[in-house]
Amino acid sequence: VQLVESGGGLVQAGESLRLSCTASSRVFNYNKVNWYRQAPGKQRESVASITPGGRTTYADSVKGRFTAWRDKDQNTVYLQVNSLGPEDTAVYYCNLLFGRDDYWGQGTQVTVSS
Numbered sequence: 001v002q003l004v005e006s007g008g009g010l011v012q013a014g015e016s017l018r019l020s021c022t023a024s025s026r027v028f029n030y031n032k033v034n035w036y037r038q039a040p041g042k043q044r045e046s047v048a049s050i051t052p053g054g055r056t057t058y059a060d061s062v063k064g065r066f067t068a069w070r071d072k073d074q075n076t077v078y079l080q081v082n083s084l085g086p087e088d089t090a091v092y093y094c095n096l097l098f099g100r101d102d103y104w105g106q107g108t109q110v111t112v113s114s
Contacts, residue, residue, distance in 0.1 A: 001025045001103045003094050008108030011084055019079040019108055021094030029072040031098050035079050037090035044093070050077055084112045
């Protein structure tokens with residue numbers, strides 16, 4: 001399974017972005033998908049996850065600002081990121097655990113200027 005993220009960019013504080021993660025296989029639609037981010041010099045952290053049925057969970061640091069949903073026709077999971085601040089600057093990755101296999105995309109850079 002290949003995962004491709006897109007939608008990152010350079011924005012000012014307070015602005016929004018919509019990140020996408022598109023998979024090459026429909027197995028994506030039947031498994032939980034996770035969003036992670038990694039800031040320079042920091043460990044990768046989980047920010048959101050979405051079940052096949054669309055149930056979502058969020059890290060405390062992004063609750064109320066980030067929203068995940070999925071489009072099964074497009075094999076895509078989206079992450080709307082609002083009210084961005086410099087602390088959200090990171091590379092954002094989507095992740096799929098399928099059986100014993102752990103799939104990651106190449107990441108999309110989000111940079112927020114103050």
